Amino acid sequence: MGANQNSYTIVSNERLTPRFWHLCVDAESIADSVQPGQFIHIKVREGMEPFFRRPFSVYRALNHIEVLYEVVGKGTEILSQKKKGDALDVLGPLGTPFTIPDENIENVVMVGGGIGVAPFMMLSDLLKAKEYKMLLLYGGRSKDHVYDMKELAKNGCDIHIATNDGSHGVKGFVSELFSEIPPDSNKTRIYTCGPKPMMAAVQDFARTHNLKGEASCEEVLACGLGACLGCVTKTEQGYKTVCYDGPVFDLKDIVF
Ligand SMILES: Cc1cc2nc3c(=O)[nH]c(=O)nc-3n(C[C@H](O)[C@H](O)[C@H](O)COP(=O)(O)OP(=O)(O)OC[C@H]3O[C@@H](n4cnc5c(N)ncnc54)[C@H](O)[C@@H]3O)c2cc1C
Ligand code: FES
Structure with missing residues (x-):
């Protein structure tokens, strides 16, 4: 099913921690068709300001659509x-999803930074039935920048945390945790989402160990439909739109 634009009812919109908010929207038609890694494009207010929609990964799609978000500017404040x-007013689902690993894969490793952890919840909801060993390597600036992903742990995911100031988990960047990644190219698949330097480090690690993976990229979006070319990112195959060709790309193809 393609993307729909519709007006839906907000089920809840709560501040979970000083940094993280959770939105739940009664968008059953999107929940039925969305795949992990895809996003929704929200018009936060009627009228001209802000003019463009704001994109958010789907955090969960059980009956409703759930989004985990941070307030960083005008749109998210509204x-x-x-x-x-x-x-x-929600448009979606949009963009490319994560590829579900084939049956030879045993280890699914998710590497997330800050709010980049959001799409992994839905991925784990789908993969938990398939008995992969799931691992989340999660980094943030401090304990306040790391959301308690207990629902992911409930899905059987083993979570390791690194913070720059050492206030939660290991002190340092998430790359301090890469030794947890089983380096067997036939059995391990990597997914990453977060700041570019972090995803570049994941790409380096994957190249060194010949591991396959996917990265979910973020750029500031406008149309969200591949029409305005306002969100292009450099790849080994030339410039691609994050909103339409992505946001999920083959990890080896992205030029960071
Ligand atoms: C595919 C996709 C999925 C996303 N998923 C989530 C999510 O699940 N949860 C979440 O909190 N955020 C997510 N984002 C980022 C979110 O869209 C932005 O934070 C939001 O649009 C900011 O709007 P604003 O009006 O509040 O901030 P603005 O006033 O527009 O900007 C505030 C600051 O944030 C920066 N910024 C804005 N958008 C982005 C962006 N896309 N990437 C990097 N920096 C940006 C601006 O440069 C500026 O410095 C996603 C973005 C993309 C492209
Ligand atoms: S936002 Fe218009 S092409 Fe991506």
């Missing part, structure tokens, strides 16, 4: 003020 029962 979104955070929405209340249960408000209408929300």
